[in-house]
Amino acid sequence: MAHEQVVRPFSDVHRKGNQVIATMLHDPNVEGLDVALYMDGSASMEPEYGPRGVLAKLGGVRNNVEPQMRWMLEYLATKDRNGVLRVAYWATGDGTQLELVGDLTGPQAKEFKFPGPRFYGKGTVLLPVLRDYVAYIREAAANGAKRGVAVIITDSQLYDPADVRAYSAKVAAEIAAGRLPMLNFVFVGVGAAVDEEQMEEICHDEYPGVGHLWCHRHADRMEEMADLVAVLVDETMTVADGGVIYDQDGAVLKRYEGRLPAVLTFDVPESCTAFTLEVNGQRFTQPLPEEHDEHEEEGEGHGDEPEPPPVPTRRGHGHGH
Incomplete structure (x- = not known):
């Protein structure tokens, strides 16, 4: 043939x-998508970010998170309506706090330093992330956003799965009533401490008039994270x-x-x-x-997107359809 x-x-x-x-x-302009990335800042992530200060200047020290965040943000910027992404560390401080990194473009992210949060968290509480993103997307919708995707990375079991599910139901009701644009939460767990059953339960929930809000995958290693995020975000895209x-x-x-x-x-x-x-x-x-x-197609589709890392074995399920 x-x-x-x-x-x-x-x-x-x-x-x-x-x-x-x-x-x-x-076409990001047609899609009207507004994307945010929330990276786990709990204490269990500290080895992945690596030491800071004097220790960081020693040879052999590696920050496993930074290259993945840079690539993810570059990629996500190609999907975002204005190429500007909200970036924050979550599960910091007492576990409920967020540390806002800022609004970054793809080119900015390529050189940006991601040493980890100022204060590593003592727990992994997700509800503040959802509240933060919903407040953000309300404001963005007033300025032209038509859809939202929040990418959330964790290496731990959640402390508040029941609160997350209850709040998700409220968000879905707001979407169904036309008070919020369509949202998806892309949830990627990394490492052995993630509770996949917990993730499944959250992502399995389906809401009247909306369908699934959540989709998830699990990566064995931090180096697999960026690719899984790209796959899940692509799957949430709507073109008509x-x-x-x-x-x-x-x-x-x-x-x-x-x-x-x-x-x-x-x-x-x-x-x-x-x-x-x-x-x-x-x-x-x-x-x-x-x-x-x-x-x-030459020059189309992925031509302007950053080259992805090697594709790992994928696990978990997407429910964003």
């Missing part, structure tokens, strides 16, 4: 067996209010009700050679590549 070109509005099409994964081109995918004979392969995600995953018959996406009254037909072929 000849090399097939990826047609707009797709940036990448991949076929594996009878499954197709098609990624849509992303819905759509339908047909095969080359006009049979419906999949319907997307309510939202059309930026990453489309659907099954096709073995004989299928092309699919058509119908969205907003328009139709776009994309020839299917051979199995395992992966095509990316």
Whole structure:
């Protein structure tokens, strides 16, 4: 089969067996997404940030968090409506406090120092993060934000899962009533001390008129964190209010009700050679590549995004659909 070109509005099409994964081109101005990153600042994270002061000047000292935060922020800035991200350490001080790093652009983040919070936290309390982001997105919505994503990183078990779930239900009710834009919380746990069952329970909750607010993954090591964040954020992207995918004979392969995600995953018959996406009254037909072929449109999609680190084995589930 000849090399097939990826047609707009797709940036990448991949076929594996009878499954197709098609990624849509992303336009931050249309999406209107406002992103924030909250990095765990509890005491258990101190070894990952490494020593500070005189000890930091000694050879062999490594900050495992800083390169990951830099790459994540560079990547997230390509998704944000104005390229400016709210960044804070959470679970600092007594465990309930936030230390705001500031509003950073991708280029600023590339050189920014992330030595860790001033005061490492004595606990891991998540509710203040949610309150902070909701207050932030209310203000951002008044200035043009249409959607929000808060990326939250932790290496610990949460102290307040019941409070988080109760507050999430209130947030969902506000979204359903039109008083808040659509939000997603992207939750990434790192290391062996994370309570995956706790994360699952929070992310499993589904709310009337909204669906899932949370999605999560677990990384074994800090070096895997940035890639997992990129995957989850991509999965939360919405490019339209819905759509339908047909095969080359006009049979419906999949319907997307309510939202059309930026990453489309659907099954096709073995004989299928092309699919058509119908969205907003328009139709776009994309020839299917051979199995395992992966095509990316030159100069589009990921061309301006930072090069990701090596892809690790992924665990956990996304519920942001």
